[in-house]
Amino acid sequence: MSKNLTKRSEDYSKWYNELVVKADLAENSGVRGCMVIKPYGYAIWEKMQAQLDKMFKETGHENAYFPLFVPKSMFEAEEKNAEGFAKECAIVTHYRLKNDENNKGKLIVDPNAKLEEELIVRPTSEAIIWPTYKKWISSYRDLPLLINQWANVVRWEMRTRLFLRTAEFLWQEGHTAHATKQEALEEAQQMHQVYTDFVQDFMAIPVVKGAKTETERFAGADETYTIEALMQDGKALQAGTSHFLGQSFAKAFDVKFANNEGKLEYVWGTSWGVSTRLMGALIMTHSDDNGLVLPPNLAPIQVVIVPIHKTDEQLDEISAQVNELVKNLRKNGISVKYDSRTNLKPGFKFNEYELKGVPIRLAIGPKDLENGTYELARRDNLTKEVVAKEGIEEYIKNLLETIQSDLYTKALNFRNEHITEVNTWDEFVDVLENKTGFILAHWDGTPETEEKIKDLTKATIRCIPLDQKEEEGVCILTGKPSNKRVLFAKAY
Amino acid sequence: MSKNLTKRSEDYSKWYNELVVKADLAENSGVRGCMVIKPYGYAIWEKMQAQLDKMFKETGHENAYFPLFVPKSMFEAEEKNAEGFAKECAIVTHYRLKNDENNKGKLIVDPNAKLEEELIVRPTSEAIIWPTYKKWISSYRDLPLLINQWANVVRWEMRTRLFLRTAEFLWQEGHTAHATKQEALEEAQQMHQVYTDFVQDFMAIPVVKGAKTETERFAGADETYTIEALMQDGKALQAGTSHFLGQSFAKAFDVKFANNEGKLEYVWGTSWGVSTRLMGALIMTHSDDNGLVLPPNLAPIQVVIVPIHKTDEQLDEISAQVNELVKNLRKNGISVKYDSRTNLKPGFKFNEYELKGVPIRLAIGPKDLENGTYELARRDNLTKEVVAKEGIEEYIKNLLETIQSDLYTKALNFRNEHITEVNTWDEFVDVLENKTGFILAHWDGTPETEEKIKDLTKATIRCIPLDQKEEEGVCILTGKPSNKRVLFAKAY
Structure with a gap:
């Protein structure tokens, strides 16, 4: 049965782009890199939101709303975070248009309405939220602070694709503050588990749970936990991340609390988010040449x-x-x-x-x-x-319950068939080129080797899987010793 | 019982500002004119959202999401709309920051990353939605198009107040397209009624339903319906508006459909919105010197x-x-x-x-x-x-039901006691200065008189009430004949 849809085997990427538009999920807008989420696509996103919101509230979080704009000076305060996001952001410099006297009906930026300090459209909200937390936190009694925000964010991507990578996207971002390192770590891990449960049980998408390497961590985080899903074309998709921020933002924004002995300490932080990118994961996990396949939990x-x-x-x-x-x-x-x-x-x-x-x-x-x-x-x-x-x-x-569980099993079987253990560089390259999918391989633990592998093959370390056992081996590239396999793949 | 809250009788404005912060509803942020909506305040907003969303869906509307940015050229397309909003908008001109070589740790706008066309942060979304509707509408079978969006918008206000007037605020904006003038008019009126029911039954705030004068209409609308509430200090607050857009946006963006005889016609449009401003109405209608008073329907x-x-x-x-x-x-x-x-x-x-x-x-x-x-x-x-x-x-x-209904009755009694009919200029000025509240008075129907009254007294025509009977009279300012009283007040 043809819907004039390109077959996946012919051109997977084209199939995806066509499906998103023809199934009335989203389309490109007149604004570079920004999408319109159509009613049918938005109805699916609303179902995701409702379930996630319920899970966040069940784990003690409350929603709040913080400003869209971050003044440049706040943005600069956490150096790594600023470095990580400054290269791709929308910057508001003026606050007024005026009539173009030389061109009737046209408007020009009013040069007299230049802002004293530029405003960054939030690419993520740590830099606006932490200065607020400074006002809210003074004692251990104010902790933990467990807050989530549903919002739009903007990252100026050069190459965009509907849902997968857009300049503006919708997401939720949790931001929490804690009295102890242990509690913050547990929060980051808890939300990692919430995402796992949501994506697996609700979206019927199996994931590998792991930690990011230092290179791939969120800018400003001490640890980034991730869930990695495998798409039908053998490429990985990062489906959600939860960051243990240590005290980096607390130090950058001077957020201290008096502990129960009256001593001042920096608080410990986490942040965690999933976005409309999950729509891409949903589409690419279950759909076929006839169109979209929706798990009953998400079907409008x-x-x-x-x-x-x-x-x-x-x-x-x-x-x-x-x-x-x-x-x-x-x-x-x-x-x-x-x-x-x-x-x-x-x-x-x-x-x-x-x-x-x-x-x-x-x-x-x-x-x-x-x-x-x-x-x-x-x-x-x-x-x-x-x-x-x-x-x-x-x-x-x-x-409906059977279909939900069958979809998960089908995706799980596909994923399991596409995790390959390799021990040599030749095998590694061969799997990447022919079989595709996830690869479990030894790595010497250095950013240099990670970078080199990426340059040579475009494969990245998706994560250091949490359930991976210790095992002696040698790095596929350098031959140096390693005691744990990590998960490689080409990724979206 | 004192909460260190200023008494309303001492300084109403100060009472309001203090209450918003002390009751944990919202606070000012580090970004000029932008607020942080705190968890307790946001929980109330969520209850409003849930109820409104239900009412929109029951009347056949679907949610969707459109881009945050409007390219300047699209913004210019509907002249009145552009004029109305161009004077107060945030303008994105660049898309990258870079390290300041002269100032370690600081970032500057990269002059090489200037946008070819400036982007306006949406003050309202007609100018981005109508070009999309052009793509979606070709035949009468595509109509009506009944869409709502929950979003943030930005209007660069010079003087801001928490919830009442902020640079960024949260709202919903409905945008519909219809085959006939009659149907579009009925849609605008239907949503006017939905807002009335919501604000009266759910928020326990009585309103006067009416139409705006030409001067006070939404920029680009043929008719603006409004609901006007009265605050405890005798000032009016516009609580929601529903606009019949005629064919102005269809013409500006060339949105035509083939009718059932195959002839091309311009579609007819509406838009309608309420915002976090309703939080201000809620607070100022029910609360007292001890703090917030919440109707049970909205109480977290x-x-x-x-x-x-x-x-x-x-x-x-x-x-x-x-x-x-x-x-x-x-x-x-x-x-x-x-x-x-x-x-x-x-x-x-x-x-x-x-x-x-x-x-x-x-x-x-x-x-x-x-x-x-x-x-x-x-x-x-x-x-x-x-x-x-x-x-x-x-x-x-x-x-709880009794309290909900008692609050409405109390507010209704207050409101009714503060609607005064006046027939002369002296009475008009006297009521404005002493009794305050709504004033029903004759007006000669001209924008000039409306403007003059505003200049002289700061009172504006809140609306031409829909239920106001025809009645011969003379304009309070000019003595010219009038056949209907209109509703005046000083307003937020």
Whole structure:
């Protein structure tokens, strides 16, 4: 069945770009590198937000909102962070336009409205949040401070792709402050686990949990925890990160608290975030040549019902029965759409809902009415079956759970088949070029070797997996000793 | 009971500013005119968002997300809109910082990273959304397009006040496109009614519904509907607006559709929005000299329970009973907090929850344990009573509804007492200076008179009330004939 969608095997990248647009998820805007998230795509993002927000609140976090702009001087305060983000930021320098006297109807920047200090559109909010925390924290009783923000951020990317890398994107950023190093570390690890649970259980995407190497850490962090997912083209995608900031921001912004002995100490910090990039991971993990495949947990429409009829009487009869089913499904908390548009053929509708990844499609025609059945099609494995209308609500409820878990298993199997252990440089290069996927290999632990491997192959160290056992070996590039394999891949 | 809060009668403006900060709603940030919305304030905003979002979806709208930036050329396309907003906008001119070679650790704007076209941080999104709609609309089948966006916007205000007027604020903006003038008008009116219902029923704030005069209309609109609320100091606050845009944006951005006869026509548009400004309306309508007063619908904590005890044993006994109550209240969908902190005195806690506007406070001591009672204090009218623990869940549930409706009635009575009909200029000036509040008066219908009245008194025409009957009269300033009274007030 063709939706004029390029096949993945022909051009994976083109397939992705076409799918995002044709499935009504997002499109490029008239602003370089900025996307429009369309209603259908945004409805999926809203489901992610709702679940994450619930999980954040269950772990004791509250939402707040901080300014979009960071004055340059605040931005400079944490040196590494500034270095890491200064190269790609939008800078507000003026606050007024005026009429162009030489060109009617046109506006020019008013040179008299230059800001004394430039404002950076936040690429991340540590530099605006920590000066606020300084005001809020004075005693150990003010700690821990557990705050999350839902916001837009801007990083001036030169090469952008819908959802995966855009100049503006939507995300959440958690920022916490603690009295002890241990507590901050545990917070960073806890949120790492929250992301893992969310991405695996809710998005049906298996991940490898690990720590970033020093080179790949968040600018200003002592430790960055990451979850790494594998896309169908064998490339990795960083799906979420949680940073243990140590005392770097506390020192940069002078945030101290009096401990229970009255002594002043710097607080310990974390930050953690996931973004609309997860939409890219979702699409590239589950979808196929027919279009989007959505896990039931994230599907704005979980069940679509299409009537097949020749006469108006048939349609009336079908509708009477379907309306009852729709009511019952909704009572069960299932989101369902009955598409009774008469100007479109059933085949057209089938294509449309396949393209949009609706997990279950029911069709009902005159024969089904007679037999008391529906034709049920699963989007994930494209199978069809005839199902009795008696008890179909319960059947669908269970099937949605089955689909959710089948999608995870399928992705997990794919991922496991694409983790290869290699011991030599030749094997390494061979897997990268032919099999693709994750590679577990020994590395000598130096940034120099990491950099060299990247230059030679474009593969990066995705993470030092947390569950990886100690094992003697030698670095694939330098032959120097190593006691743990790390996870390599080419990445988005 | 003093919270070191300035009294309203002493200095209303100071009272407001202090209350916003002391009740942990918001505070000024290090960025000129931008606020930090603190967790407690944000939790109230989240409740507003959730309810509004539900109402928008029930009326057929979907959420989407459009870019933060508007290229200058798009901004210029609708002339009136550009004129109206160009005078107060943040302008991005560069996209990179670099190290200052003369000043280690400092960053400067990289002059080589100047944008070819400046980007305006959206003050409102018509100019970025309508070019997108051009891509989405080709036939009458694509209409109506009913979209809402939750977003931050920036207007470079010179004088700012927390929630009421800030450079950056949070809002929702609906943007719809329709095939006929009638349908677009009805949409604008429908959303006007949605705002009315939300503000009156949910926020317990009575409003006057009306249309703006030409002068006060949204830049680019053919008609602006508004809801106007009255604050305790007798000043008006515009709480929400819904605009019938006619075809102005469709023409500016060339958005046409083929009607069912295949003819091309310009579409008709609306836009409508409410913002974090509503937080200001909420505070200034209900609160008193003891602090915030929250309608139960918007209270993050609806019931707080404070134990009064001398010994640990007493606390244990109290806690055992209270934990049961907490469970039962939560089962009833009531948000409740049990504050058993032992390092703070009950009186301190009472003050804190009064300051934060928690609608119902329960206290329980050893005597109550004996008698099977709680002491219940209402925040809205500061009354106390002793209530039997048997059936207290049902009692509280009903009382929350009573408080919600009492708050509305109280505000409505105040508002009605502060609407004065005047027929002469002297009366007009007298009411403005002494009684304050809304004034219903005749006006000759010209922008010149409107402007002159504003210059003379600072009072503006808040709206032409929709329910105002026709009535012969003469303009209070010019003596020219008029057939309808309009609503004047000094305003925020």
